[in-house]
Amino acid sequence: MKELYIKQKVLSMRGRFTVKDADERDVYFVEGSFLKVPKVFTVSDTGGSEVAQITKHFLTWLPKFTVSIDGQEVITIKKEFTFFKSKFTIDALGLEVEGDWWDMDFGIYQHGELIGEVSKKWFSWGDSYQVKVMDESVEKLIIALVIAIDCVKADQSSAASSASFGD
Template identity: 60%
Template sequence: MKQLFIKQKLLSLTDKFKVRDEHGNDVYYVEGSFLKIPKTFTIYNMQGREVAVITKKVFAFLPKFTVVMEGKQVITIKKEFTFFRSRYTIDAEGIEVRGNWWDMTFEVFQNGEKIGQVSKEWFTWGDSYKVEILNEEMETIIIALVIAIDCVKDDQSTAAAASTSV
């Protein structure tokens, strides 16, 4: 089992952060597009190679996020049409998320086998997540999934704040 930690800085204008291992070593570097449309987050390994791109679809009736790895779309997260509570679906080949992904406490399964677990770290500045990787072959896709879910949450809270200020 491998543990990784994602820590985003509070009040950061640049949308840049790193993913570290349990020893504090940098494993991935994440860079967001600041004031750019469409909003994207690109995940790089520490050799500078792009490993995943998360993009919010611009001209969609309901919010939709995609994760592309090695030129192939591997994850889609889209908002369902509902009248009361927001609901999202995650579409990825053989990958299922169980638990409360809105609170960032969930398990990741592939074809019924648990491959990872995510938990939010409390009492920290900014958002911090502990990601336990049980199948190291799926490490990059799990990290991309966690960052994509965090993008969805951030987009939803931004939209909610904008609607209450009108």
């Protein structure tokens, strides 16, 4: 098992942050596009090579995000039409998220087997997440999924804030 930590910078306009290991060494660098449509987050390794990309689709009726790993689209996250509570679906081969993903406390399963766990760290400046990777062969997938879910949450929160701001 491998433990990784995602610590987002609160006041970063571009959405830059680092994924570190348990010894606080950099493992991945994440950078969001600034004033670009569609919004894209790029995940790079310490050598500067792109390993994953999260894209928010533009001109869709409901929010939709895709995740590409090593240039291959592997995950689609879509908001479902509901009247009360927000609901999102994750389309990927055998991938499920169980738990409270809205509060970033969930398990990631592939074909019923636990491959990762995510928990939000409270009382920290900015959003901080502990990510436990049970199967290191899907490490990039798990990190990209966590970033994508956090992006979905941020997008939903900003939409709710702007809607209530006009009231």
